[in-house]
Amino acid sequence: MERHSIPRILIPSSSEGRVTRRLFLGGVLGAGAAAALAACAPAGKSDGGGGGDLRVYSWSEYDDPENLDGFTTKQVLVDSYSSNEEMISKLVAARGTSGYDIVIPTGVFIPQMAENELLEELDLSRLTNFEKLNPAFRGQAWDPDNTYSVCKFWGTTGFAYDTQVIQRELTSWEDFVDAVKNEASGRTALSDDPGEICAILPFIKGWNQSTQDPAELEQIRTFLVDELAPHISAFDSAPGGGAIPQGSQALVHTWNGEARRGILASPDPDRWKWVLPTPETNLWMDNWAIVKGAENIDAAYEFIDYSLAPEAALLNTEYVGYGTGIDGTEEAAREAGVERLEMIFPTEEETQRMYTGEINEAQQVRMEIVAEMKARAGA
Template identity: 45%
Template sequence: MPQRPFEILVPTAMRKDISRRVLLAGIVGAGAAAALAACAPSTAGGSGGGGGLNLYTWGEYDDPAVLKSFAKTEGGATVKLGSYDSNEELIAKLSAAKGTSGYDIVVPTLSFVPQMIDLKLLEQLDHAKLPNLKNVNPTYLDTDQDKGNRYSVPKALGVSGYVYDTTVIKRDLTSWKDFFDAAQKEAAGKTSLLADPNEILWAYFFSIGEDINTNDSGTLDKAKDFLVKSIAPNVQAFESYVSNTIAQNGRVLAHSWNGDARQGIISNDDKGRYRWVKPSEGAGQFIDNWCIPTGAKNVDAAHAFIDYVLDPAVSLKELEYIGYDTMVTGIKDTATDVEEPDLIFYTPEETKKLVIDIVPKSQEQRVAIFNEIQAAAGS
């Protein structure tokens, strides 16, 4: 897998073993938040397109060639990347900075955008500077989370599922029920789970036909009992980015997001060894978004960059690199040479079974369950 030349602006000690999709109960403590704020990049640079553009985003989430080519466009700028591991980390950083983070673009998940708007962490977008917004599939615009897309523009659409090593697991796995069965049998001790409380619980609730966003304490306790006692002892690792692991045959069974799984599969010397499963019961779906944080110093260049990546040709390059649907209208029809397109695009029938992720009211209990699963792992 190609390596991206970016600078990690958040100190390693602050990076959490928690996934990109989850917000823990509340913002981190004041001391940690202050440490995060202290790591902000320089805010030098005017509001025009010249100078550097500071992008704060997820790891391996943009094609380096696209970033390099943007600097050569009219109104473009050299892009400097910072990386975070969770929406919590992003929100904590921006909250502590109070408009002085030094970042010009951030990439939150849609379910967290309302909170960020309420906290006044995002600038309103100038649609006059985003003519390519017209290229985005209307299905993903004007959502309940951001009516009129005043603060956010869709970047990537992802789905959860799992991959398994067909040289070890000889039967066909097709469902979440199969996933949990194999985790206790052929893949015992060689299974990884996403480092995400909700994704783990969603997988289990899908497997038994329960509302994945249930807030019923008793139902959550039953899920905890099964996951802690029956699944956790068979878990080898909790990881949200399985691409390198799969490329190196490091797991027999891996809970994952489609883009990361695809990167691992196509990077493996034996491209047929791992099989991606779209579980028959359904799966969680997320949408990540381009946003401009409050206090951004290079607002014009930020708009120019967002508009640039919404160009269909550029969007296709991004899709080929990250393996996630970029939601530009007609992108599937132009992606004729993309490897493993079935891992990126879902049919209308498959899409009906997908559930957009939210932050449930029972988030605190879900995080506590996740902690217990981690504590019991491999025991």
């Protein structure tokens, strides 16, 4: 299929690669069972009558606090996770007693979450602002009828570097790897995401980022464990809140909004440079979804619909640094003078170099590779 035929649309490189229920459960529990089982259900869990607070399990700093405070139906309490695998493993281990009402999975994980009965089917008639979502961000291959999910944010993956430490221009994934091994050795953070980490070499080699080829996977293992791991100092999915503004890392592999958040918070933002690397990189969509058995379903619908309204979407875009897919947000952000807009909305030329990965039979291998890499890095 033509991966780049429609810019600005998140299209999986294949609609195949479905994962069996057994592999999915084994993979996520193998990756995060200890953390999941150690984590108790959030405090204040209601008695089943829809009382208590609305509880959201989300990525770090993923809503403008003004939006959270402006929702008056219930108090919104948010816990954060650093990877889809961490979130899923907790839901699986809780067996319907996690206490959460809303989660924000990345699109490619949704078919397996639905198959394993982790998500409620949506009644789109209860989301009056769904029609404000641009058609390009509806009906993705992993949820063609928006049965379980609605776009919250979309973005891409690259890296930011400290130009006071790395005093040359970096533009490609090859440049990134070279800097990891040289100027940024011991001061490089990777996102805590197996798919993103394992995609670095495929982007360089021109392989599919979600490759299932055994020979290519073995090369990825050697590259990450033997070549890169000795130079990595952290696996961090939220460097915008620490590593970048504090300058504790010189090179940070991350998402565009997270990089923007960190650069804006830096006391010297001009020392940081964001790179959307060549030749290719990832394009992803994170989604609103309601947890199976949620105790506050009415409030969950109200909060999702409230967040899809153009005013709330603009606040979230400015605060978090990602597009929401709501029509007119980019234009409204430009009129409002939102800073570093180029980091939020890639150009059409840049989107032509992006494509979405998939969850397939190699997912467990990727998680094993990254676990081995972390052990070797001592991070």
